[in-house]
Each structure stands twice: as C-alpha cells, then as structure tokens.
C-alpha cells in the first residue's frame with residue numbers, strides 16, 4: 001500500500017471582467033431573462049476580451065494557485081490543462097502555459113474531455129502523486145467558449161461563458177485526497193455536442209464556414225437526459241465506493257450546466273440544497289473551468305474546510321462523465337473517521353454497520369431514481385402531446 005496521498009495545497013481562479021447579462025443577450029437573439037433563468041438558472045456570464053486566450057486565463061489562475069501553495073512554476077512536475085477551446089490545434093496549450101510559468105522541469109499535457117475535463121485531470125493528477133512519481137501537479141480547467149459559440153444561436157449562446165480555475169495537487173503523507181472515482185464515455189452520442197468543422201474529419205471550405213461548422217452545435221435535450229442519468233449514477237457509485245453515504249459528504253460540486261439538471265439530481269439523491277455548490281447564475285457553463293471555479297469559490301468563502309469530504313461530478317461533450325470523492329486534509333491529520341455509533345464496539349462491527357448504512361442509502365436512492373424515471377417516462381410524452389395539441393389549436 002502506498003504511503004503517498006494527494007492534497008490540494010493551492011487553488012486560484014480567473015474570470016474576465018466583461019459581464020454579459022441575459023438582458024443584453026435578449027437584444028441579440030429572440031430570448032428573455034425570464035426564459036433563461038427559468039430554464040437554466042443562469043443570469044450572467046463572463047466573456048474574454050478578443051485578444052485574451054485560454055492560455056492567458058490559465059496563466060493567471062495557475063499563478064494564483066502556485067502562490068497559495070507557496071511554490072513556483074519551477075517546482076511543478078506535471079501540468080494537466082483541460083480545455084476544449086485551446087489557443088491552437090497545435091501546439092498544445094499546456095506547453096504555452098508551462099513556458100509562461102517557467103515550469104522548466106514539468107511535463108505538460110492538454111486533456112480534452114469536454115466539460116468533464118477538469119475532473120478527469122484531477123483524478124489523473126492523483127494517480128501521478130499517489131504513486132510517488134510527482135511531488136506537485138498543476139491541474140487547470142480553462143475555456144474561451146465565447147470563441148466557439150455561434151452568437152446567433154439562442155440554443156447555445158445563453159449557456160456558455162469564459163474563465164479558468166486551477167489547483168495544485170501535492171504529495172502528502174496524511175491520508176486523504178482521492179477516495180473513489182468514475183471515468184465514463186459514451187462516444188455513440190458524440191454528435192450531441194459537437195464542433196463539426198474543425199479537425200481532420202472536415203475541410204473548412206467557404207460553404208462550411210457559411211454553415212458555421214466551426215461553431216458549437218448541441219442537441220440540448222439529449223445532453224439533458226444523459227446528464228441527469230450520469231449525475232445520479234456516478235454520485236451513487238463514488239460515494240458508495242468510498243464506503244460513505246451522501247450524509248457523510250459535506251459538499252457536492254456539480255458541473256455548472258443547468259440548475260434544473262442539478263435540482264433533479266438533488267431530488268433523486270435525497271440531498272438538501274445547502275449541500276450543493278452552485279455558482280452558474282454568475283458564470284454560466286464554463287465547461288472544463290466550471291468545477292474548478294466552483295471549487296475555488298467554495299474554498300475561498302470557507303464553504304468547505306480542511307477535513308471535509310467533497311464530491312465533484314461532471315458530464316460533457318463526448319459524451320463523457322467523471323466523478324470523485326475527495327477528502328480535503330487538514331494540516332496535521334486526516335478528516336474525522338466516520339463513526340457509526342458512539343458505543344464502545346469493535347472496528348469490525350463499526351465497519352459492518354457502515355457497510356449496511358451505505359447499502360441502505362444506495363437502495364433508497366436507487367428506488368427514488370426508478371420512481372423518477374417511471375414518472376418521466378409517462379409525463380414527457382404527455383407534455384409533448386399536450387404541447388402539440390395546443391400548437392395545432394392555436395394554428396402556430
């Protein structure tokens with residue numbers, strides 16, 4: 001068994017100054033603040049300056065994380081930059097970041113896993129640290145989605161924003177860090193969220209440019225369906241695999257895509273709202289930057305403390321999904337062990353009780369998911385039918 005553990009020793013975030021509100025969007029396309037807030041929970045998002053790139057935003061977030069960790073770029077062994085909006089197709093943006101941080105001994109990789117990219121990166125960083133191969137790994141999630149969005153398409157332009165978040169994952173001898181993980185991919189749904197015209201599968205002809213093939217296209221309802229399923233399934237899996245129930249988790253940091261997706265997952269998991277970190281109202285969906293931005297705000301505001309157990313859960317283009325339970329170590333010792341009872345009973349008995357508690361919680365949550373699925377299977381066709389009838393009657 002390894003004596004190395006992963007510890008988040010630094011974190012930092014950056015969002016551009018320019019705020020784009022729903023009201024402003026309503027002057028650009030046929031939408032309204034009310035529609036966007038009701039359907040997504042988003043009120044505003046940040047937009048990078050024209051000459052500001054993903055690497056530029058990553059550098060600021062990374063420098064803040066390094067400073068907090070009390071190290072410099074020269075101490076880094078590895079840089080993992082998750083983004084779907086790199087500065088260039090080639091070279092990797094992670095190398096631009098490595099150069100600007102003077103991280104001369106660090107390897108650098110750009111990780112493309114859609115909005116799940118940061119969670120993929122964090123889990124990957126823990127593997128390098130826990131095996132003892134790396135002392136300090138920088139994980140960044142950064143996006144300039146305003147570049148990829150078609151500003152005439154109200155289906156996507158209401159959702160996305162720009163920003164960057166970073167953490168330093170360092171080696172520690174105190175137990176904690178990554179407790180369990182899920183990494184998933186369903187490439188059969190690749191076309192649900194796609195930029196069709198950039199890459200070796202396409203040629204950017206004038207016709208393709210005219211069709212806006214270089215911009216993001218999304219089948220919102222398919223992504224919504226995938227998201228609600230994987231959010232619940234992967235939280236159930238990582239929490240159970242860590243030998244915990246949802247009641248042992250201090251904060252869930254979900255990918256900030258849509259408040260309705262988060263609400264549905266919350267109801268299915270039987271979780272109170274105060275256990276959910278939500279900041280999408282201010283930043284929208286910043287893809288790979290979404291979880292680190294929420295994590296940084298949770299740490300900065302004291303919403304999570306050393307010793308707390310977090311769940312991070314993401315989904316995105318691919319379609320991909322990723323989740324983990326992460327324990328934030330204190331300076332001195334690990335978080336409090338889970339005590340099932342205060343009675344003076346043996347560790348084996350405690351462990352058995354905890355296993356039963358986990359099994360009972362999982363069964364309850366799975367039953368709630370089955371009821372929710374059955375209700376949706378009846379209600380969605382009913383609402384679609386009712387909408388069709390209303391449209392026919394109104395002659396629209």
Ligand code: COA
Pocket residue numbers: 030031032035036039040115154155158159193218220221223224227257258285315316317
């Ligand atoms: N403003 C106003 N009306 C809009 C609109 C907008 N921005 N976008 C769509 N509409 C209209 C539609 O035309 C439709 O009108 P109709 O009833 O007359 O046909 C109606 O609103 C409902 O559209 P629908 O697409 O069914 O809305 P929805 O409830 O599914 O919400 C999304 C759309 C995109 C917000 C939602 O599907 C979603 O969030 N999906 C997940 C997307 C996601 O998370 N992507 C990122 C993954 S990392």
